[in-house]
Amino acid sequence: LVVEEATSSREIAQRRQRLDREAKSRRTGRGVSLEDFMAQTAPGQGRKLQIVIKADQGGPAEALADALEQLSTTEVQVEIIHRGVGAISESDIQLAKASGAVIIGFHVRPDNNARTAAEREGVDIKLYRIIYEAVNDVRAALEGMLRPEQREVVIGEAQVREVFKISKVGTIAGCIVRHGVINRQSRVRVVRDGVEIYEGAIASLKRFKDDVREVREGFECGIGIENFNDVKVNDVIECFRTEQVARTLADASTAS
Template sequence: GGQTITTPVSALTGQGVPELLELVLLQAEVMELKADPKGTLAGSVVEAKLEKGRGPVATILVQNGTLKMGDSIVVGSTFGRIKAMTDYRGGKMTEAGPSTPVEVLGLSDVPAAGDKVEFYPDEKSAREVAQKRQEEERAKTYVVKARGLTLRDLRNKLSEEGLKQLNLVIKADVQGSVEAVRGMLEKVRNEEVEAKIILSGVGGVTKADIDLAAASEAIVVGFNVKPDGEARKEAEKRGVEIRTYNIIYELIEDIEAAAKGMLEPKFEESHLGTVEIRVRFQFSKKGIIAGSYVTEGKVTRNALCRVTRGKEEVYAGKVATLRHLKDDVREVTLGMECGLTFDDWT
C-alpha cells in the first residue's frame, strides 16, 4: 500500500535489470514526467570538480530544453559560456537534450552538487546574475574576528570566553566530497558548541582560505587535498590550523572530540620541502635513484615522503639515501640538485 516501487536486482548477474527499466518507464508514465527539447533550458549539477589543465568541470543532467555548445548559463552562483561538452564515455558533443548527462567546461568556478542550470542570452547578463548571488552568499557568511584557532585551543575558548561556535573552512577534491563532509559536520553540536561552516569548496587549500580562516577565527579542514606552499607559510605566520584527512570518519571524530574537549594528541605532518624528480635511474641492487631538484624548503635523509605523479600517489615511505654531487649528505636545500633513493621502492 506504499508509494515506493521496489525490485530486486543484481549488478553481478544482471538479474532484475530489465524489470527495473520497465518499472522506471511505468513510473515516469504514471507521474506524467515529460520534457520539451525545444523548451526553456533546465538542468541540475550531479557532480563537479576542479581539474588541473581543464579548470572547473561540471556533470550536468539536462531536465528540459537542449544544452548547446556556446550557451551562456548560470549554475547556482557561478556562470560561464560552454566551451566543451563530453558524454559519459568522453566523446565530444555539440548538444544535449532532456535526460542526457553531459560534462561541461567553461564555468567561472566549481558549482555545488544540486545547483540549478539556467540559460541566459549572453555572458554579460549571466555574469551579473551570478555576481549578485555571490554577494548575497558572502553577506550571509561574513564574520569578523581577530585571530586563528586550533582544535586543542577549543576547550580553553569554551571555558574562558564562552565560545559557542566552531567556525570551519572546508576544502575537498570533488564537490560530492564537499557535500558529504559538510552534511556530516553540520550535525556536530552539543550544549557547549556547534560547528558552523563559513566556506566550503573544491580544490587545494590556498592563501585566500587562510586569510578567511584568520579573519573568522576558523580551522581549515582538507579532505583528500593538501595546502600549497604559500598557504602553508601564511597559516604558520597567522596561527591558523590546517587539518587534512583521507578518511571521512577520522575527520568527523576529531571535530566531535574537539567539541567535547576530549581531542587526543595527533601526529601531524611537518612539511619540510618539495623536490621535483627530473630523471629516474633503475638499478637491480639499489632500486630506483631519482635525480631531483629542490623547489621548496629542504630535503633530509631518513625523512618521510610521498611521491606523486599528477594527482596519483605512487609511493609513500622514507628517503633512504641522499647525495649531492658525489657526496653523501644529511640535507639539501632550496635550489640545489640531489640524488635520492627510497626504502623498499624498487
C-alpha cells in the first residue's frame, strides 16, 4: 500500500510538472514568445522563421498556415515546412530539430515520446487554442528579426563665440549651449551658414579648465573636435546620437 501510494504521488507530481510546462508553452506574453521563437532561428538561415504545424483537423491547420504565411515580407518570411493532423509526434520533433523550426500545436499536444524527444533535442513546442494568439506570437518573433531602423536624434546645439588656437592641443571653440545638452560621448556636426561642413567626435569638452561629461543649455564651454581645426565664430555645433528603433511588420511592408 505504501509503495502504491508513493507511486501514485509521484505520478501526480509528474503530471503536474507536465501540465505546468504545457501551460508555460501556451503563454502569449510578447517578450517571452519573441525570445522563444528567435532562439529557434538557426545561424545561416537568414531571416526566415520555419514552422511545423499540427492541428486537430485539416481545416484549422490550413487556416493557421495561411494566416502565418501572410505575415511574411520581403525582409522576413514564415516558411511552413510541414502541416499535419493529429498529436505532435517524435517524427515532428526530428523534423523541427533538423530544420531549426518551431512546432505549433493547435488543439493538440505532444505524445509522450514527442515530449521526451523535444526536451532532449531542445525543440520548442508552442500550444494554442485560438488562431490569433499564434499569429500574434509569430508576428512578434518576425518583428524581432527585423533590422532596427537607425534614427538620428539631435540632443543639443552650441554656437561658437570665440576660437582659441592652443599649442599641442589644436583649435578650441568657445561656445554657448543654445539648446539641449552637449555630451562628450556623442558625435557632433559643424554647420556654417546652414551648410554641414564636418562631422566627427568630440576630442575635449571643458567648463573653464575642468573636463566635463556634458554641458547644458545656457552654459558656456570649450569644445575640441577630433581631426578638425577649421572652426569659425558663429559656426553651429550640433550634438547628436544615433538610436536603434524597433520596426513593425507594417513598417517593413511599407518599405518594400
